[in-house]
Amino acid sequence: MSAVSSFSPVDPNHLGHNDLSRETEWDTPGRGEGGPASKSVIVSYGFWIFLLSDIVMFSAFFASFQVVAGNANGAAPRFDLSNLAVETGCLLLSSFLCGMASLCANRRRLFGTEIFLLLTGILGAVFLTLEIREFVGLIQQHQGPADGAYYSAFFALVGCHGLHVTVGLLWLGTMMAQIAAKGLRPDMLRRLTCFSLFWHALDIVWVAIFSLVYLMRFAP
Amino acid sequence: MSQQGIAREAEQGRDVGPGLGLEGHEDTSRGLRSYLIGFALAVGLTAASFWAVQTHAIYGPGVPVALAALAIAQMGIHLVFFLHITTGPDNTNNVLALVFGVLIVFLVVFGSLWIMSNLNHNMIPMKMLMDMQR
Numbered sequence: 001m002s003a004v005s006s007f008s009p010v011d012p013n014h015l016g017h018n019d020l021s022r023e024t025e026w027d028t029p030g031r032g033e034g035g036p037a038s039k040s041v042i043v044s045y046g047f048w049i050f051l052l053s054d055i056v057m058f059s060a061f062f063a064s065f066q067v068v069a070g071n072a073n074g075a076a077p078r079f080d081l082s083n084l085a086v087e088t089g090c091l092l093l094s095s096f097l098c099g100m101a102s103l104c105a106n107r108r109r110l111f112g113t114e115i116f117l118l119l120t121g122i123l124g125a126v127f128l129t130l131e132i133r134e135f136v137g138l139i140q141q142h143q144g145p146a147d148g149a150y151y152s153a154f155f156a157l158v159g160c161h162g163l164h165v166t167v168g169l170l171w172l173g174t175m176m177a178q179i180a181a182k183g184l185r186p187d188m189l190r191r192l193t194c195f196s197l198f199w200h201a202l203d204i205v206w207v208a209i210f211s212l213v214y215l216m217r218f219a220p
Numbered sequence: 221m222s223q224q225g226i227a228r229e230a231e232q233g234r235d236v237g238p239g240l241g242l243e244g245h246e247d248t249s250r251g252l253r254s255y256l257i258g259f260a261l262a263v264g265l266t267a268a269s270f271w272a273v274q275t276h277a278i279y280g281p282g283v284p285v286a287l288a289a290l291a292i293a294q295m296g297i298h299l300v301f302f303l304h305i306t307t308g309p310d311n312t313n314n315v316l317a318l319v320f321g322v323l324i325v326f327l328v329v330f331g332s333l334w335i336m337s338n339l340n341h342n343m344i345p346m347k348m349l350m351d352m353q354r
Contacts, residue, residue, distance in 0.1 A: 037235055044237030048314060052321035059325040063332035070333075071340070085270060092262055099255040099302055102239075103248045197239045200302040204295050211269055211291035218273035219287065220280040 040190050047194045051201045054164075058205050061160055065153040065213065072150035077143060077217075080134070084214050087130050088206065091165075094123035095203040102196045108184050113192075114176055120199070121172045124165055131162050154213065161209055164202050171195055236310040238303055258301025265294040 036042070101116035135155070138144060145155035175195055179188050269290045272283055299305045305314055344352075 037237075040240060041235055041237040044239055045235070045313060045317075048238040049317055052317055055321055056324045056328065059328045063329045066329065067332055067336045070337075081270070081274075088266055092259070092266065095298075095302060096255060096259040099251075099258075103251045103255070106251070107248055193237070193239050197303060200239075200298060203302070204298045207266075207291055207294045207298065210266075211287045211294075215269055215273045215287055216284060219283040 040186070040193065043190045044193050044197065047197055051197060055201065055205065058157075058160065058208075061153075061157040062208065062212070065157045068149045068153040069213075069216075072148070077138070077141070079214050079217060081218070083130060083134060084210060087127050088210050090123045090127040090130070091203055091206050094120050094127065095200055097123065098196045098199045102192055105184055105189055105192050110179065110184055113179060113184065117172060117176050117179075121169055121176070124169050124172070124199075128162060128165050128169070131158070131165075135159070135162075157213065158209060161202065161205055164205075168195070168198055168202060171198070235313055238305060238311075238314045240304070254301050254304070258297055261297045261301070262294055265290050265297065269294075 037045075097116050098120045101113050101120060104112035104116055135158075138151070143151050145152050145159075172195065175188075175191055178191070182188055269287055272278055272286045272290065278286055299318070305311060305318060307315065
């Protein structure tokens with residue numbers, strides 16, 4: 001199948017390469033062995049590069065936090081361990097349910113996908129609520145972002161993760177509406193793959209945060 | 221159509237994007253098993269981290285090391301069982317990107333800590349500096 005012969009009125013010159021009817025039908029000779037990779041591979045790989053650069057950004061926040069925390073002689077509070085455990089459990093279960101949603105989507109189970117995405121979102125919202133409550137408590141105890149270098153670095157790092165979760169929830173809500181309206185089309189499946197990669201990556205960042213930022217304070 | 225295409229590409233030894241390794245297979249039992257194993261291991265490692273800071277069974281100065289080891293192990297679990305990054309030939313590009321990312325993360329974190337501790341060690345404390353300027 002050559003790219004020129006199939007005329008599409010939406011995008012006649014295939015500028016966007018988004019002809020939905022020809023997804024992954026690459027047997028074109030002459031463009032590398034067997035042609036370029038399928039669009040879903042390209043999209044998820046590109047998103048993987050973005051996620052890695054996002055993690056590099058988080059590493060800069062981690063570095064500044066570790067430097068400041070190492071010089072904060074007992075300035076940090078002892079965080080609430082049970083609150084942290086619930087937060088961690090919520091995010092981990094949410095990540096697992098997001099995986100269940102993508103399994104449902106693979107089998108084209110629209111209802112199951114939506115239900116699991118909803119549960120993912122609810123657990124993410126519970127996580128966010130607990131985190132905001134913790135932040136408000138800290139600020140009320142005059143341990144807010146303006147009260148010393150330790151708290152500036154702490155709020156920058158943990159707040160940045162919380163901001164990612166917030167953006168993820170907005171993305172999740174938008175995508176649930178899109179899936180409900182458009183069905184599990186190939187482009188929706190690609191977005192779902194990107195979202196689940198994003199959500200799992202946020203959980204990886206949270207593993208680093210709860211171990212190295214929170215639990216480190218409890219180490220003797 | 222699209223998912224079958226991915227399965228075909230994987231069989232032909234072509235690249236598979238991250239998170240796509242399990243798609244295109246008709247039965248989801250393999251995917252479900254992967255997520256369940258990953259979830260169980262992640263819960264176990266998280267519980268171990270919380271236990272490590274509350275117990276007295278571990279030698280005190282060793283606790284931070286244990287926490288770091290458990291965190292790195294759990295990140296690996298997430299990568300393998302949730303993001304489906306494998307060492308297979310179809311995943312070479314994903315692994316290469318990951319390795320480069322990890323390299324940068326290590327350079328940023330340990331480079332910063334090294335430089336800052338070196339500065340702490342070699343520079344005159346602020347109070348002494350103030351006294352000298354009087």
